[in-house]
Amino acid sequence: MNSKQLISKIKEKILNNEYENKKLPTEDMLMEEFGVTRYSVRKAIQNLVDHGLIYQVQGSGMYIKERRDDCLVLSSTEGLVMGFSNKSVTSTLLDLKIVEADDDLANDFKCKIGTPIYKVTRLRYLDGVPFCVEYSNYNKNIVSYLNKEIIESSIYEYLRNDLKLNIGFADKIISSEKLSRKHADLLNLMENDPSLIINDTVYLTNGSIFNSSKVLYNYKITKLFDVANLK
Amino acid sequence: MNSKQLISKIKEKILNNEYENKKLPTEDMLMEEFGVTRYSVRKAIQNLVDHGLIYQVQGSGMYIKERRDDCLVLSSTEGLVMGFSNKSVTSTLLDLKIVEADDDLANDFKCKIGTPIYKVTRLRYLDGVPFCVEYSNYNKNIVSYLNKEIIESSIYEYLRNDLKLNIGFADKIISSEKLSRKHADLLNLMENDPSLIINDTVYLTNGSIFNSSKVLYNYKITKLFDVANLK
DNA sequence: TAGTGGTCTAGACCACGCG
DNA sequence: GCGTGGTCTAGACCACTAC
Numbered sequence: 001m002n003s004k005q006l007i008s009k010i011k012e013k014i015l016n017n018e019y020e021n022k023k024l025p026t027e028d029m030l031m032e033e034f035g036v037t038r039y040s041v042r043k044a045i046q047n048l049v050d051h052g053l054i055y056q057v058q059g060s061g062m063y064i065k066e067r068r069d070d071c072l073v074l075s076s077t078e079g080l081v082m083g084f085s086n087k088s089v090t091s092t093l094l095d096l097k098i099v100e101a102d103d104d105l106a107n108d109f110k111c112k113i114g115t116p117i118y119k120v121t122r123l124r125y126l127d128g129v130p131f132c133v134e135y136s137n138y139n140k141n142i143v144s145y146l147n148k149e150i151i152e153s154s155i156y157e158y159l160r161n162d163l164k165l166n167i168g169f170a171d172k173i174i175s176s177e178k179l180s181r182k183h184a185d186l187l188n189l190m191e192n193d194p195s196l197i198i199n200d201t202v203y204l205t206n207g208s209i210f211n212s213s214k215v216l217y218n219y220k221i222t223k224l225f226d227v228a229n230l231k
Numbered sequence: 232m233n234s235k236q237l238i239s240k241i242k243e244k245i246l247n248n249e250y251e252n253k254k255l256p257t258e259d260m261l262m263e264e265f266g267v268t269r270y271s272v273r274k275a276i277q278n279l280v281d282h283g284l285i286y287q288v289q290g291s292g293m294y295i296k297e298r299r300d301d302c303l304v305l306s307s308t309e310g311l312v313m314g315f316s317n318k319s320v321t322s323t324l325l326d327l328k329i330v331e332a333d334d335d336l337a338n339d340f341k342c343k344i345g346t347p348i349y350k351v352t353r354l355r356y357l358d359g360v361p362f363c364v365e366y367s368n369y370n371k372n373i374v375s376y377l378n379k380e381i382i383e384s385s386i387y388e389y390l391r392n393d394l395k396l397n398i399g400f401a402d403k404i405i406s407s408e409k410l411s412r413k414h415a416d417l418l419n420l421m422e423n424d425p426s427l428i429i430n431d432t433v434y435l436t437n438g439s440i441f442n443s444s445k446v447l448y449n450y451k452i453t454k455l456f457d458v459a460n461l462k
Numbered sequence: 463t464a465g466t467g468g469t470c471t472a473g474a475c476c477a478c479g480c481g
Numbered sequence: 482g483c484g485t486g487g488t489c490t491a492g493a494c495c496a497c498t499a500c
Contacts, residue, residue, distance in 0.1 A: 028465095039488080057437055057497085194407040223404050224406070229306065231399060233469080258485080271471090290487095
């Protein structure tokens with residue numbers, strides 16, 4: 001049993017309400033149950049804390065938080081499909097093309113000018129409601145192939161499972177802007193309505209950037225969730 | 232040398248550009264330099280990674296990221312004053328009163344109805360520009376005293392340094408809304424302009440909630456920054 | 463005071479990048 | 482193949498909560 005499996009096991013038990021009183025077993029008990037050392041238990045626990053599922057109190061125990069099914073969890077985004085596993089996520093491809101990186105794109109990707117870049121535009125729905133407009137760019141030297149079918153399901157699952165990419169981390173910049181007429185129409189909102197915007201730069205574990213994107217979210221149905229460690 | 236001191240030391244060196252080629256020394260070298268074990272080095276490093284200062288690449292090394300002085304760092308908020316140490320942060324007290332918790336407040340704080348609660352409203356400026364309107368509530372059983380002077384400087388520094396509170400973590404919910412006329416006037420914006428909003432619930436390390444707040448940020452000058460670990 | 467999580471040591475082996 | 486970060490073990494002691 002490695003750390004990743006341990007995370008899944010404990011997370012599953014939490015989501016199935018298998019723990020009494022919203023309290024986890026002690027670290028000693030988890031070590032015993034799963035036959036691992038304290039290091040592995042604490043590493044798995046740390047992941048659950050970072051993702052906002054539980055919190056720890058020294059001298060007392062580990063407590064399960066109330067679930068927030070209405071929020072996108074910022075720190076753990078595995079794509080919308082995983083994040084909202086209880087809702088139906090669908091996507092419509094609005095545009096797909098390959099361009100050569102200009103100054104701006106080369107800067108985004110820290111790559112050479114002229115590098116081939118996939119430019120993908122999607123409109124995504126949550127239970128059938130327009131949820132976000134996504135402009136996403138992929139370095140074609142890393143993401144060698146994309147098509148309509150992949151794009152309309154889950155790109156990230158494809159990258160992980162089929163292309164075997166090791167996704168490391170994402171820098172996220174969150175802001176708010178007025179919607180243009182075009183974007184408002186797509187999201188069934190009014191021109192100049194607010195929009196919640198996330199700009200992502202996504203890195204592989206080897207440090208190279210394979211994806212940069214700008215996503216405009218429907219402000220009426222979007223909330224983001226994050227846990228800040230202030231210790 | 233403990234972990235916290237180690238974080239400060241390394242962070243200071245990073246901010247002073249004391250590392251060549253945007254690269255940190257290896258873990259072995261840091262162990263040697265500071266006379267600690269690998270555990271302590273990696274714990275300190277993890278903090279810097281979480282706060283978006285560096286990233287790690289297995290087999291290669293640890294790299295310093297470009298600084299983002301224009302963003303509020305979500306995961307490490309130590310109050311605005313610390314977050315924007317290069318800018319002048321000032322605050323105007325708009326309202327201060329003590330109320331007894333009603334149903335809603337009791338629910339926010341997971342406390343009994345009737346618990347005394349400080350209600351604080353501030354307008355905060357960044358280099359003199361209206362930056363955010365803050366509605367913040369404090370459980371008076373934990374935060375026993377507040378006054379105008381404290382509120383117009385840095386409440387969190389007071390809570391930490393004077394009241395010796397051990398602040399643990401904050402749950403943050405981020406959204407976007409249209410501004411009311413009143414808030415627009417305060418922020419020098421127009422009615423129905425967008426606003427970036429953060430709702431915080433802040434816990435002590437012992438698990439009790441001492442603060443809940445709603446902050447409306449000026450969308451023209453506010454960006455939030457966060458790092459998502461996707462491994 | 464008993465029991466819990468938090469910090470730290472000392473060591474081993476593995477996985478990956480890079481030349 | 483060497484050097485780097487990633488995972489894991491086994492154990493000690495500390496800090497805090499709760500009774």
